[in-house]
Amino acid sequence: MIERRDTRAVDVGGVLIGGGAPIAVQSMTNTDTRDAASTLAQIARLADAGCEIVRVAIPHADALDGFADICAASPLPVVADIHFDHRLAIEAVRRGAAKLRINPGNIGSMERVDAVIDAAGEAGIPIRIGVNAGSLAAEYESRDWALADKLAASAISFCEHFASRGFEDIVVSAKASSVQVTVDAYRRLARELPYPLHLGVTEAGTLRSGTVKSSVGLGILLAEGIGDTVRISLTADPVEEVRVAWDILASLDIRRIGPEIVSCPTCGRCEIDLIPIADEITRRLQDVRTPVKVAVMGCVVNGPGEARDADFGVAAGRGVGVLFAKGQPLRKVPEDQIVDALMAEIAAFAAEHPGV
Amino acid sequence: MIERRDTRAVDVGGVLIGGGAPIAVQSMTNTDTRDAASTLAQIARLADAGCEIVRVAIPHADALDGFADICAASPLPVVADIHFDHRLAIEAVRRGAAKLRINPGNIGSMERVDAVIDAAGEAGIPIRIGVNAGSLAAEYESRDWALADKLAASAISFCEHFASRGFEDIVVSAKASSVQVTVDAYRRLARELPYPLHLGVTEAGTLRSGTVKSSVGLGILLAEGIGDTVRISLTADPVEEVRVAWDILASLDIRRIGPEIVSCPTCGRCEIDLIPIADEITRRLQDVRTPVKVAVMGCVVNGPGEARDADFGVAAGRGVGVLFAKGQPLRKVPEDQIVDALMAEIAAFAAEHPGV
Numbered sequence: 001m002i003e004r005r006d007t008r009a010v011d012v013g014g015v016l017i018g019g020g021a022p023i024a025v026q027s028m029t030n031t032d033t034r035d036a037a038s039t040l041a042q043i044a045r046l047a048d049a050g051c052e053i054v055r056v057a058i059p060h061a062d063a064l065d066g067f068a069d070i071c072a073a074s075p076l077p078v079v080a081d082i083h084f085d086h087r088l089a090i091e092a093v094r095r096g097a098a099k100l101r102i103n104p105g106n107i108g109s110m111e112r113v114d115a116v117i118d119a120a121g122e123a124g125i126p127i128r129i130g131v132n133a134g135s136l137a138a139e140y141e142s143r144d145w146a147l148a149d150k151l152a153a154s155a156i157s158f159c160e161h162f163a164s165r166g167f168e169d170i171v172v173s174a175k176a177s178s179v180q181v182t183v184d185a186y187r188r189l190a191r192e193l194p195y196p197l198h199l200g201v202t203e204a205g206t207l208r209s210g211t212v213k214s215s216v217g218l219g220i221l222l223a224e225g226i227g228d229t230v231r232i233s234l235t236a237d238p239v240e241e242v243r244v245a246w247d248i249l250a251s252l253d254i255r256r257i258g259p260e261i262v263s264c265p266t267c268g269r270c271e272i273d274l275i276p277i278a279d280e281i282t283r284r285l286q287d288v289r290t291p292v293k294v295a296v297m298g299c300v301v302n303g304p305g306e307a308r309d310a311d312f313g314v315a316a317g318r319g320v321g322v323l324f325a326k327g328q329p330l331r332k333v334p335e336d337q338i339v340d341a342l343m344a345e346i347a348a349f350a351a352e353h354p355g356v
Numbered sequence: 357m358i359e360r361r362d363t364r365a366v367d368v369g370g371v372l373i374g375g376g377a378p379i380a381v382q383s384m385t386n387t388d389t390r391d392a393a394s395t396l397a398q399i400a401r402l403a404d405a406g407c408e409i410v411r412v413a414i415p416h417a418d419a420l421d422g423f424a425d426i427c428a429a430s431p432l433p434v435v436a437d438i439h440f441d442h443r444l445a446i447e448a449v450r451r452g453a454a455k456l457r458i459n460p461g462n463i464g465s466m467e468r469v470d471a472v473i474d475a476a477g478e479a480g481i482p483i484r485i486g487v488n489a490g491s492l493a494a495e496y497e498s499r500d501w502a503l504a505d506k507l508a509a510s511a512i513s514f515c516e517h518f519a520s521r522g523f524e525d526i527v528v529s530a531k532a533s534s535v536q537v538t539v540d541a542y543r544r545l546a547r548e549l550p551y552p553l554h555l556g557v558t559e560a561g562t563l564r565s566g567t568v569k570s571s572v573g574l575g576i577l578l579a580e581g582i583g584d585t586v587r588i589s590l591t592a593d594p595v596e597e598v599r600v601a602w603d604i605l606a607s608l609d610i611r612r613i614g615p616e617i618v619s620c621p622t623c624g625r626c627e628i629d630l631i632p633i634a635d636e637i638t639r640r641l642q643d644v645r646t647p648v649k650v651a652v653m654g655c656v657v658n659g660p661g662e663a664r665d666a667d668f669g670v671a672a673g674r675g676v677g678v679l680f681a682k683g684q685p686l687r688k689v690p691e692d693q694i695v696d697a698l699m700a701e702i703a704a705f706a707a708e709h710p711g712v
Binding site for chain 1: 384385386387388389395411412413414415419437439489533534535536539558559560561562564565566567568569571572573574575576579589590591592593594596597599600603604606607608609617618619620621622623624625626630631634635638651652653
């Protein structure tokens with residue numbers, strides 16, 4: 001069991017972050033915010049995949065009407081992502097934002113930041129202070145410090161300013177595209193701040209390399225009990241961000257949405273074409289929300305051992321598969337019926353255990 | 357900089373593992389070992405992707421001739437993977453194995469294990485003691501210990517036996533499909549053994565979830581300086597295992613093969629269809645071996661900052677991209693020429709810096 005770091009809690013439209021609440025999964029829309037219908041359709045897909053909080057960019061004033069429509073109809077709490085223009089942030093609060101995300105270092109002046117703080121405070125919504133290696137405030141950019149220290153010190157000094165104004169409804173992030181910088185920055189934030197932390201590796205890259213960088217960086221931090229909400233940044237469909245986020249949480253047994261699939265890597269011992277079978281089972285389990293452990297094994301060496309440990313499993317040999325449930329062999333089925341037979345067993349179980 | 361754990365070194369057909377050598381990337385063929393031509397074709401693809409040691413299963417005696425042909429023609433050192441039958445291991449040594457992988461717990465008796473040790477010792481090749489949660493020796497399986505302790509204790513006791521026989525040309529692994537169990541087991545091995553460690557999360561799953569589990573588990577260990585060679589287990593084309601392994605090593609700045617791509621996740625601020633551009637750049641850089649950092653940004657907020665830090669980059673806006681090199685803007689190019697223009701810059705640089 002991982003011991004979570006103790007933090008304050010903030011409420012984002014009914015979803016708690018920090019204070020011992022489950023680590024919340026976030027993503028961000030990449031549709032045009034002015035196009036509320038497309039953005040809401042993407043939010044619906046994100047919610048189906050297990051997204052719990054969604055962020056939407058407001059790049060210009062002409063996105064504010066769309067943002068209001070999105071907030072009114074979204075099934076998820078909506079965070080307004082604002083850069084440069086404090087008036088957009090204040091307006092976003094009026095239009096229904098459940099939380100603001102700003103980088104105080106690029107808002108222009110602390111007076112303007114204060115106006116945003118006051119607007120959020122009056123509306124009773126939290127602010128994420130999102131410092132980013134790509135947009136550090138000039139006073140930190142020029143220092144001869146390690147980047148992780150620049151990021152952390154910048155975020156901490158903004159937190160102190162917010163607190164001095166009586167506002168502590170804060171979530172903090174300090175993202176870099178370097179895993180080591182990200183890890184070092186968050187470790188310092190975790191030591192020095194009482195606020196919940198939003199984890200992410202920024203500009204992580206395309207699907208595979210971004211998945212790896214995010215998994216390594218967030219895995220290290222989460223295993224140390226650091227992190228209260230996560231957003232995976234991928235140059236890909238944001239639904240993939242949500243799937244990777246859940247896979248990371250599941251990998252450390254922190255939270256699980258739906259099934260865990262263990263499947264063997266196949267080797268020269270494998271007497272069955274296992275990869276399409278495992279892919280098909282994975283695909284057909286994608287919308288199942290029951291937390292079952294399913295083993296898909298093509299090997300007499302590790303297959304029975306791992307399948308025994310699973311809720312359901314198949315150990316497949318030449319042209320046949322032996323189905324298992326809770327350690328007990330059920331029956332042999334021909335190769336072309338393995339997937340259907342396994343899915344039927346899981347469906348019967350899932351009907352009795354609908355999951356989260 | 358990560359401080360690596362100090363270990364003995366072993367030589368696998370010219371590739372060193374441990375003793376401060378670069379962390380070696382391994383994979384395993386999933387072709388039929390009797391079919392040497394197909395197996396060698398897969399090994400060639402693995403080598404192209406950056407695989408440095410390849411493992412081949414010998415499930416039965418009728419795979420031995422193919423194994424010999426594979427060893428004779430492989431561009432990579434070949435490890436023989438043997439279960440149950442010590443005679444196959446001894447025969448594999450004669451047929452040219454650069455290393456053996458056995459799980460001493462399933463070889464039948466310590467006398468038979470000793471025969472394998474002696475054969476490897478005479479040939480001067482190392483043995484990996486590969487303990488696995490799916491095939492623990494019965495004496496450990498039945499104990500009331502945490503699984504990580506069963507795995508580690510079993511591996512350590514085999515090491516002691518090998519050492520008592522004067523054989524210390526050992527690599528050790530203790531894999532489970534649980535990340536936490538894997539991490540705990542390897543931490544104990546790292547504390548208690550002087551031998552290099554082969555890292556892996558076994559039966560990690562299909563492409564996405566297996567990538568995540570492997571990245572989290574190996575990322576945690578590698579960041580602590582633990583691990584001397586890695587094999588990613590995926591139910592997928594083994595070439596993907598090699599790519600993920602390199603991405604994990606690169607994510608922690610341990611080793612890099614070819615370019616690093618940072619790319620933004622796109623959001624409502626993005627005025628260009630960035631995902632296909634980033635995917636195309638990633639695809640076209642796949643065979644480049646020069647370690648360049650390439651930024652693909654669709655945003656005026658973080659784009660210029662990150663692109664400035666990269667060797668080459670593009671910050672793309674509405675219909676155009678600004679190319680950067682080493683912090684200096686080069687020129688604007690129309691959207692449909694971004695990829696070609698960026699690739700031309702990188703190709704010119706790569707011609708002068710052929711990489712590793």
